[in-house]
Amino acid sequence: DSGVTQTPKHLITATGQRVTLRCSPRSGDLSVYWYQQSLDQGLQFLIQYYNGEERAKGNILERFSAQQFPDLHSELNLSSLELGDSALYFCASSVEGGRGNTIYFGEGSWLTVV
Amino acid sequence: GQQLNQSPQSMFIQEGEDVSMNCTSSSIFNTWLWYKQDPGEGPVLLIALYKAGELTSNGRLTAQFGITRKDSFLNISASIPSDVGIYFCAGQLSGSNTGKLIFGQGTTLQVKP
Numbered sequence: 001d002s003g004v005t006q007t008p009k010h011l012i013t014a015t016g017q018r019v020t021l022r023c024s025p026r027s028g029d030l031s032v033y034w035y036q037q038s039l040d041q042g043l044q045f046l047i048q049y050y051n052g053e054e055r056a057k058g059n060i061l062e063r064f065s066a067q068q069f070p071d072l073h074s075e076l077n078l079s080s081l082e083l084g085d086s087a088l089y090f091c092a093s094s095v096e097g098g099r100g101n102t103i104y105f106g107e108g109s110w111l112t113v114v
Numbered sequence: 115g116q117q118l119n120q121s122p123q124s125m126f127i128q129e130g131e132d133v134s135m136n137c138t139s140s141s142i143f144n145t146w147l148w149y150k151q152d153p154g155e156g157p158v159l160l161i162a163l164y165k166a167g168e169l170t171s172n173g174r175l176t177a178q179f180g181i182t183r184k185d186s187f188l189n190i191s192a193s194i195p196s197d198v199g200i201y202f203c204a205g206q207l208s209g210s211n212t213g214k215l216i217f218g219q220g221t222t223l224q225v226k227p
Contacts, residue, residue: 002156002158002159004156031213033213033214033215042217042218042219042220043157043202043204043215043217044217045214045215045216048212048213048214055212055213056212056213056214058214088154090156090157094213096213097212097213098211098212098213099144099145099206099207099208099210099211099212099213100144100145100164100206101145101206101213102147102159102162103147103159103204103213103215104159105149105156105157105158105159106156107155107156108154108155108156110154
């Protein structure tokens with residue numbers, strides 16, 4: 001158990017809908033990261049927050065947004081869902097937000113868009 | 115964009131054999147992390163490397179941070195059936211002030227009892 005908690009574990013929704021994925025980082029970690037894993041793309045970095053502020057942005061679609069709340073939990077919002085958004089979404093966390101930090105992953109949220 | 119080339123893509127070995135996999139890049143990294151992922155689960159951290167030349171072991175696993183800072187390898191000695199899974203290398207780019215990880219494509223390991 002990495003200490004990173006993600007909910008829900010599985011989600012099935014229809015195209016055009018909106019979903020929210022939730023992440024609680026390890027106790028004491030200030031930074032959270034969101035990654036997308038699909039069969040053809042591998043693990044792709046989406047976005048990073050550090051202590052409530054956006055720290056880095058990857059290939060995150062405009063239909064997706066995220067935030068980190070004062071209690072340090074984070075949410076990833078996916079809207080206008082398309083079939084191609086079906087993937088495993090991972091949250092990860094680290095103590096600090098810079099390089100040289102060890103990053104621990106949650107067990108993921110499996111999103112299926114039908 | 116930055117890429118990590120991980121090889122081999124897959125391996126099928128006999129229980130008890132040693133395994134070696136590596137990652138290379140044209141970019142310089144200041145952190146290398148090795149993860150193992152089981153189907154439907156999140157990546158589990160195996161070994162973290164922070165300095166060029168660093169050699170670190172975790173049980174039967176040994177990993178090294180290449181001197182050029184552009185590569186890393188992971189060795190597994192005396193493989194057992196529970197070593198089955200997908201192994202990923204991941205690195206943090208030198209010059210980056212974020213913790214963003216770039217991942218290799220993964221090495222799928224199968225162990226025959």
